[in-house]
Amino acid sequence: MILQLSCNKREREVRSTLADLRCGEAATLEGVDLPEEDARRLMEFGFLPGARVTAGLSAPGGDPRVFQVDGSEVALRRETARRINVRLDLQEKPA
Amino acid sequence: MSPCGRCAGASVAEFPEKTGTTAVTGAALVGPPNSGKTTLFNRLTGLRQKVANFPGVTVERHTGIAVLDDGREIPLIDLPGLYSLSPRSEDEQIACDVLMGRHEDTGRPQAILLVLDSTNLARHLMLAAPILALGIPTLVVLNMADDLRRRGGHLDLSALSAELGAPVALVSARQGEGLDPVLRFLAGAMPRPAPKQLPVLQDVPKCREWAGRVGSQAGYRAPAPPAWTRRLDALFLHPVAGPLIFVAVVIAVFQTIFNVADPAKDAIDALIHLSGNWVASVLPDSWLRSLLIDGVWRGVGSVVVFLPQVLLLFLFIGILEDSGYLARAAVIADRTMARVGLQGKSFIPLLSAYGCAVPAIMATRTIENKRDRMATILIAPFMTCSARLPVYTLIIAAFIPNREVMGRFLGARALAILGLYALGFLTAVLTARVLKSSILKSSHSAFLLEMPSYRWPTVHSLSLRLLDRSKVFLRRAGTVILLAMVVLWIMAHVPTQSGHTPAIENSLAGTLGRTIEPALRPLRLNWKIGVGLIASLAARETIIATLGALYGMEPGSGQLGLQTALQHDLTLGGAVALLLFFAFAMQCVSTIAVVRRETGGWKWPLLQFFYMGVLAYMAAFVAAHVIA
Numbered sequence: 011m012i013l014q015l016s017c018n019k020r021e022r023e024v025r026s027t028l029a030d031l032r033c034g035e036a037a038t039l040e041g042v043d044l045p046e047e048d049a050r051r052l053m054e055f056g057f058l059p060g061a062r063v064t065a066g067l068s069a070p071g072g073d074p075r076v077f078q079v080d081g082s083e084v085a086l087r088r089e090t091a092r093r094i095n096v097r098l099d100l101q102e103k104p105a
Numbered sequence: 106m107s108p109c110g111r112c113a114g115a116s117v118a119e120f121p122e123k124t125g126t127t128a129v130t131g132a133a134l135v136g137p138p139n140s141g142k143t144t145l146f147n148r149l150t151g152l153r154q155k156v157a158n159f160p161g162v163t164v165e166r167h168t169g170i171a172v173l174d175d176g177r178e179i180p181l182i183d184l185p186g187l188y189s190l191s192p193r194s195e196d197e198q199i200a201c202d203v204l205m206g207r208h209e210d211t212g213r214p215q216a217i218l219l220v221l222d223s224t225n226l227a228r229h230l231m232l233a234a235p236i237l238a239l240g241i242p243t244l245v246v247l248n249m250a251d252d253l254r255r256r257g258g259h260l261d262l263s264a265l266s267a268e269l270g271a272p273v274a275l276v277s278a279r280q281g282e283g284l285d286p287v288l289r290f291l292a293g294a295m296p297r298p299a300p301k302q303l304p305v306l307q308d309v310p311k312c313r314e315w316a317g318r319v320g321s322q323a324g325y326r327a328p329a330p331p332a333w334t335r336r337l338d339a340l341f342l343h344p345v346a347g348p349l350i351f352v353a354v355v356i357a358v359f360q361t362i363f364n365v366a367d368p369a370k371d372a373i374d375a376l377i378h379l380s381g382n383w384v385a386s387v388l389p390d391s392w393l394r395s396l397l398i399d400g401v402w403r404g405v406g407s408v409v410v411f412l413p414q415v416l417l418l419f420l421f422i423g424i425l426e427d428s429g430y431l432a433r434a435a436v437i438a439d440r441t442m443a444r445v446g447l448q449g450k451s452f453i454p455l456l457s458a459y460g461c462a463v464p465a466i467m468a469t470r471t472i473e474n475k476r477d478r479m480a481t482i483l484i485a486p487f488m489t490c491s492a493r494l495p496v497y498t499l500i501i502a503a504f505i506p507n508r509e510v511m512g513r514f515l516g517a518r519a520l521a522i523l524g525l526y527a528l529g530f531l532t533a534v535l536t537a538r539v540l541k542s543s544i545l546k547s548s549h550s551a552f553l554l555e556m557p558s559y560r561w562p563t564v565h566s567l568s569l570r571l572l573d574r575s576k577v578f579l580r581r582a583g584t585v586i587l588l589a590m591v592v593l594w595i596m597a598h599v600p601t602q603s604g605h606t607p608a609i610e611n612s613l614a615g616t617l618g619r620t621i622e623p624a625l626r627p628l629r630l631n632w633k634i635g636v637g638l639i640a641s642l643a644a645r646e647t648i649i650a651t652l653g654a655l656y657g658m659e660p661g662s663g664q665l666g667l668q669t670a671l672q673h674d675l676t677l678g679g680a681v682a683l684l685l686f687f688a689f690a691m692q693c694v695s696t697i698a699v700v701r702r703e704t705g706g707w708k709w710p711l712l713q714f715f716y717m718g719v720l721a722y723m724a725a726f727v728a729a730h731v732i733a
Contacts, residue, residue, distance in 0.1 A: 051188065056228050069342065070345075084555050
């Protein structure tokens with residue numbers, strides 16, 4: 011939390027977590043900040059650094075949400091999605 | 106030892122092969138969840154399969170026999186789904202142990218059928234690395250060939266086979282297509298796998314990289330995304346339509362179970378009655394006839410009539426699960442379950458607990474989080490199982506007039522039943538809340554659930570499943586309940602008084618009932634109900650058979666129906682007390698046994714038994730005194 015607040019503004023625009031994605035938005039996965047066991051299972055599902063993740067539909071209220079990654083679809087709770095860091099490609103090169 | 110021992114790199118250890126053991130393990134089916142592994146197993150074995158438990162744990166062990174063209178029989182074992190050889194749940198642990206040869210009961214498999222989903226090959230191939238490294242002869246079975254073709258995917262089988270150093274077969278287990286190579290593999294020499302290269306197995310990114318490279322060497326072109334799955338998800342996970350469909354599905358399941366099963370139930374009931382009368386007319390009048398007809402036939406029969414209901418429930422659960430909808434239902438239910446500290450995966454076991462707590466508790470194995478799983482096990486018996494239904498129906502029919510409550514739509518009796526269902530559910534939810542905020546508090550429970558593509562459930566798999574459930578149900582009726590009825594009959598007929606059957610209140614059963622009567626009097630229940638309650642420990646529905654037998658043996662009330670006899674014997678307060686007692690108490694040895702097995706000791710089942718018992722007694726006490 012403290013780390014996030016100390017981030018400068020420009021970085022915050024680019025760096026984000028899976029929980030910030032809306033349905034249909036895609037991003038590139040940077041890292042998973044979860045206990046070893048869960049992180050490993052997520053990686054086995056295809057949540058690996060560099061993977062493209064697309065947010066899909068969700069239960070009412072947006073939690074849990076289905077994410078498309080590496081050819082499969084996996085439902086994650088928001089609390090888990092929040093711990094998965096991504097880089098948004100949308101504003102990648104505003105130039 | 107096979108002469109072609111070209112071993113797969115330095116990372117593979119040589120496994121000493123047991124030569125002295127005579128037990129042939131045969132082949133193991135291994136694969137990630139949703140790869141269609143079980144469908145293939147069903148195809149290969151058909152009716153020649155057996156479900157048992159791995160010793161010491163509750164993980165079900167599915168074994169079967171595949172018959173080859175030349176008539177040879179190959180034993181197969183269907184291992185629980187695996188994502189990798191780093192297990193997360195008890196199921197996965199067992200599968201790993203078997204593969205490593207750490208399970209004495211099964212021994213190390215002689216061959217592996219590695220089942221992967223060909224429509225998601227790149228990711229599924231990750232499992233090939235650790236499996237091939239085991240050095241066991243392996244056939245890589247790429248399933249869902251029909252889906253791959255239809256959606257425009259492609260791959261070069263011989264190139265893939267060369268990369269993996271193992272034979273590869275492209276099949277569609279659902280259609281039964283391309284199974285010949287599988288049978289040929291089982292019949293053949295089965296060389297050890299010799300992959301060109303294997304990644305460092307502990308490193309997931311490296312494994313994925315390897316899988317991607319192998320896939321591209323084999324010219325793998327991933328199929329287009331499943332259009333129908335997207336379309337159906339747009340409906341089933343729609344913010345408004347989704348939850349409505351969810352509720353509609355749950356209601357439809359119950360509606361059908363109660364309405365459609367009734368004629369079938371009546372038919373079986375009539376059949377048992379007729380056959381009972383026929384047997385009675387053939388046998389000479391003796392104690393044996395009395396035991397057979399009054400004890401066994403009526404008692405066991407009163408339980409067997411619920412077979413259609415139980416089967417319908419399992420049919421629905423089977424359809425929902427095989428079609429892929431249940432995973433979506435778990436997503437929709439997750440938020441609600443999270444509010445009481447549970448998770449979406451608990452929804453599936455709790456739904457099946459409406460049928461029977463025993464399979465429900467076994468279904469909790471899919472919940473990886475130990476504490477969530479424990480909480481689900483502990484609350485499952487509160488859900489109104491199908492064994493409570495006949496008890497509810499009988500008492501409500503005897504005491505609640507069939508008045509209309511809300512116009513024509515809802516009668517007073519239906520409302521009472523619904524109320525009892527709601528009561529069970531609410532108690533389960535409250536108990537979960539208490540447990541999850543005290544002894545089973547867990548800081549973190551990651552909810553990761555893979556959404557399978559929608560598929561039509563096959564008649565083949567569904568019928569095998571129902572057949573299996575019928576066997577379990579009838580075995581219970583033929584053992585536990587049969588035994589309870591025989592014991593009850595004996596207790597009702599001893600001690601003999603000068604060679605004659607004693608009056609029922611002087612029999613052993615009557616004495617026992619009157620001994621516990623003081624405890625039941627505050628609940629406005631008499632000793633006959635007491636005997637019924639003791640008998641219902643075997644299985645809840647046994648109380649009906651017991652009361653039927655007790656009132657039947659009593660001169661005077663013998664002519665009256667069971668309903669009339671109850672009206673005569675119980676006050677309204679007592680009837681409500683009895684209903685509440687049944688709603689809360691854990692009167693079911695099978696459930697106690699399965700909880701003990703699942704939780705690995707007596708601590709949890711005893712806690713559960715006393716908690717539910719105290720709750721039942723208190724609720725009944727209050728009801729008996731408020732409704733005077």
